[in-house]
Amino acid sequence: MSxxxxxxxxxxILSLILAPAGFWYVGWSKSGEGAGLxxxxxLPDAMFAYWSPTDFYQPVKSITGSFxxxxxxxxxxxxxxxxVKDWQASRHSKADKKVYCSACHGNNHQDLHMPTPEVxxxxxxxxxxxxxxxxxxxxxxxxxAMERALDTKHFVDKPxxxxxxxxxxxxxxGKCDSCHTRHRFSAAEARRPEACITCHSGPPxxxxxxxxxxxxxxxxxxxGAQWDWSKPLRRGNxxxxxxxxxxxxxxxxxxADKSIWKFGIQQVxxxxxxxxxxxxxxxxxxxxxxxxxxxxxHLTALDQERKRAWSKLxxxxxxxxxxxxxxxxxxxxxxxxxxxxxxxxxxxxxxAIGFFEGQSSAFYNVSPIxxxxxxxxxxxxxxxxxxxxxxxxxxxxxxxxxxxLSLESIKKQAATLHQLGKTTPANIWLNGEYTDYNREHN
Amino acid sequence: MRSxxxxxxxxxxxxxxxxxxxxxxxxxxxTDQECVQCHxxxxxxxxxxxxxxxxxxxxxxxxxxxxxxxxxxxxxxxRTCNACHGGPEGAxxxxxxxxxxxxxxxxxxxxxxWTKPLAxxxxxxxxxxxxxxxxxxxxxxxxxxxxxxxxxxPVPDGMRAVCRDCHAPRYTDRLLDNGNAGLEIGRKKVRExxxxxxQAAPGLDSGYxxxxxxxxxxxxxHLQNVRLGAGHQSPDYQWWHxxxxxxxxxxxxxxxxxxxxxxxx
Numbered sequence: 001m002s003x004x005x006x007x008x009x010x011x012x013i014l015s016l017i018l019a020p021a022g023f024w025y026v027g028w029s030k031s032g033e034g035a036g037l038x039x040x041x042x043l044p045d046a047m048f049a050y051w052s053p054t055d056f057y058q059p060v061k062s063i064t065g066s067f068x069x070x071x072x073x074x075x076x077x078x079x080x081x082x083x084v085k086d087w088q089a090s091r092h093s094k095a096d097k098k099v100y101c102s103a104c105h106g107n108n109h110q111d112l113h114m115p116t117p118e119v120x121x122x123x124x125x126x127x128x129x130x131x132x133x134x135x136x137x138x139x140x141x142x143x144x145a146m147e148r149a150l151d152t153k154h155f156v157d158k159p160x161x162x163x164x165x166x167x168x169x170x171x172x173x174g175k176c177d178s179c180h181t182r183h184r185f186s187a188a189e190a191r192r193p194e195a196c197i198t199c200h201s202g203p204p205x206x207x208x209x210x211x212x213x214x215x216x217x218x219x220x221x222x223x224g225a226q227w228d229w230s231k232p233l234r235r236g237n238x239x240x241x242x243x244x245x246x247x248x249x250x251x252x253x254x255x256a257d258k259s260i261w262k263f264g265i266q267q268v269x270x271x272x273x274x275x276x277x278x279x280x281x282x283x284x285x286x287x288x289x290x291x292x293x294x295x296x297x298h299l300t301a302l303d304q305e306r307k308r309a310w311s312k313l314x315x316x317x318x319x320x321x322x323x324x325x326x327x328x329x330x331x332x333x334x335x336x337x338x339x340x341x342x343x344x345x346x347x348x349x350x351x352a353i354g355f356f357e358g359q360s361s362a363f364y365n366v367s368p369i370x371x372x373x374x375x376x377x378x379x380x381x382x383x384x385x386x387x388x389x390x391x392x393x394x395x396x397x398x399x400x401x402x403x404x405l406s407l408e409s410i411k412k413q414a415a416t417l418h419q420l421g422k423t424t425p426a427n428i429w430l431n432g433e434y435t436d437y438n439r440e441h442n
Numbered sequence: 443m444r445s446x447x448x449x450x451x452x453x454x455x456x457x458x459x460x461x462x463x464x465x466x467x468x469x470x471x472x473t474d475q476e477c478v479q480c481h482x483x484x485x486x487x488x489x490x491x492x493x494x495x496x497x498x499x500x501x502x503x504x505x506x507x508x509x510x511x512x513x514x515x516x517x518x519x520x521r522t523c524n525a526c527h528g529g530p531e532g533a534x535x536x537x538x539x540x541x542x543x544x545x546x547x548x549x550x551x552x553x554x555x556w557t558k559p560l561a562x563x564x565x566x567x568x569x570x571x572x573x574x575x576x577x578x579x580x581x582x583x584x585x586x587x588x589x590x591x592x593x594x595x596p597v598p599d600g601m602r603a604v605c606r607d608c609h610a611p612r613y614t615d616r617l618l619d620n621g622n623a624g625l626e627i628g629r630k631k632v633r634e635x636x637x638x639x640x641q642a643a644p645g646l647d648s649g650y651x652x653x654x655x656x657x658x659x660x661x662x663x664h665l666q667n668v669r670l671g672a673g674h675q676s677p678d679y680q681w682w683h684x685x686x687x688x689x690x691x692x693x694x695x696x697x698x699x700x701x702x703x704x705x706x707x
Binding site for chain 1: 540541542545546548549552562563566606607608609610612613616617619620623624626627628630631633634637638642671676677678680681682683684685686689690692693694696697698699700701703704705707
């Protein structure tokens with residue numbers, strides 16, 4: 001038997017050292033006072049206890065004793081009557097074997113906990129399994145939402161009271177009551193489109209407006225109050241589809257498995273083999289009411305809209321990248337405040353342009369032309385996508401008009417930047433009340 | 443005999459509702475003065491509110507309408523407030539409507555018993571009046587003050603108590619403190635921009651000056667969104683309509699000043 005050559009041993013020994021070192025490093029960086037991959041770089045706000053209870057919740061220590069269900073109800077009827085009234089109207093209080101406060105929060109008042117999805121899973125195992133299964137499909141996903149927020153550059157960088165609202169929505173990964181409002185936890189409520197809109201609204205994801213403007217949404221607005229919401233989300237039960245009807249058919253708590261365009265945030269090949277499977281699933285959903293050909297046509301129209309959008313976005317992106325390589329972006333990354341949490345950025349300042357370079361975090365401390373592209377990509381483009389997907393043509397038109405205007409303005413600004421060349425006035429970018437505060441607080 | 447009873451019916455009904463000794467109910471009220479005679483306490487509370495101090499005055503009839511039998515139950519509903527406070531598309535109403543409170547209200551308002559007082563979690567979701575006129579206090583700031591989060595001083599205990607009808611004290615305390623801290627960060631951005639403008643404006647030409655001022659106006663509106671988002675608990679208003687929008691305003695103001703200086707070295 002011949003001896004293995006030396007170059008066999010070197011990579012083997014290196015990987016034996018580096019692989020555990022890598023695991024150790026990730027574990028170490030996750031073990032700080034914050035949470036997530038960059039937990040050592042920031043301190044949590046007190047409110048985070050409620051948005052990410054698994055990471056931050058500490059029970060109130062001032063009340064001692066161990067209590068059973070009826071005892072909890074007796075005190076809290078006086079202290080927080082709203083919670084008790086809600087629970088009394090819920091199925092939890094009407095079941096043969098009542099599900100009391102203590103079943104989800106514990107008995108020892110000094111050791112109470114916030115019910116995580118795992119707590120709900122003790123009874124609702126199927127729903128929890130479906131919900132967790134989302135992780136296989138990557139972002140966007142409810143189950144991965146908290147990780148997504150915590151590991152984002154701007155979340156790590158900004159003062160924590162500024163970014164708390166991010167966690168309020170991304171808390172959906174760890175709280176079933178984002179959709180089934182506590183303490184009634186109603187399935188009927190979660191079936192209605194309004195259950196989604198507290199988070200699914202606003203410039204990057206106007207799901208509320210685009211759905212309510214669509215024919216489906218108009219029918220819902222006109223008649224929805226009369227529909228029987230106790231019925232499962234199944235063929236024949238509802239005259240028009242709602243968010244949950246299409247995205248969570250049959251009540252399946254898995255919303256990520258049919259996602260083709262991934263929020264419209266990056267260009268994808270909609271006809272890849274994985275996406276062909278998803279297209280078939282979509283056509284099956286639409287076929288509850290429509291002819292399959294009509295559904296296929298809708299998907300093709302969506303593909304075409306995306307193609308149009310990306311041709312505009314790439315024009316803007318290439319203009320920006322051209323300016324970057326000519327060193328004409330002003331102020332350049334070197335001349336603006338570094339992101340406090342971003343070490344590579346301090347060593348090698350470089351402007352992030354486009355999705356793959358992480359521009360979704362680069363909406364502050366950037367030059368106006370970069371921010372204009374961010375608005376074009378993150379607001380107008382994503383709005384147009386939602387309009388096309390949900391059947392709201394007015395939003396498609398609005399989004400594309402806004403993109404056209406942005407592109408014009410970006411072209412004009414690029415021309416100005418070329419004209420101005422490399423003249424640099426005194427730097428006014430590095431200091432200011434918020435800029436200084438942000439440097440010290442994250 | 444039957445016709446005699448029918449004639450008597452209205453009189454019997456009015457006795458049943460109002461009892462002996464009280465004046466007969468008026469079905470239609472014509473002026474605010476008529477209300478004051480029987481409801482002096484509400485009138486007194488109202489006098490200290492912004493409704494009485496701002497022009498045009500929002501008097502009794504503005505919210506309660508002229509129909510006495512529905513005067514209270516009708517005015518408790520959000521649509522009473524919406525018409526004057528910016529309408530459904532405006533930031534004040536929309537920031538509430540997209541919050542969890544607003545969503546529940548939209549779904550459930552027709553199932554609520556609107557004759558109940560605005561207290562003790564009589565309503566699953568709080569509407570405008572539940573918080574801002576808590577316990578029917580007609581000083582529309584005695585409950586939750588609309589301007590409470592505008593001020594530098596801490597949120598008063600009386601206001602915190604409103605939230606505690608449903609929420610644990612530690613939860614609402616942290617929420618309010620966090621909202622105030624977020625708002626202060628927003629103010630820092632606005633002050634940074636104002637300082638930049640103050641220092642640079644004298645050197646700019648009138649076109650650039652107008653652009654910078656316009657952007658500052660937009661910025662103040664975005665700060666208002668942060669405030670409404672924190673007060674009404676709309677994450678969307680605190681964040682997308684608020685903080686990143688302020689970031690954009692700030693860097694655009696800087697950009698304008700920079701561009702002018704580069705054009706005129």
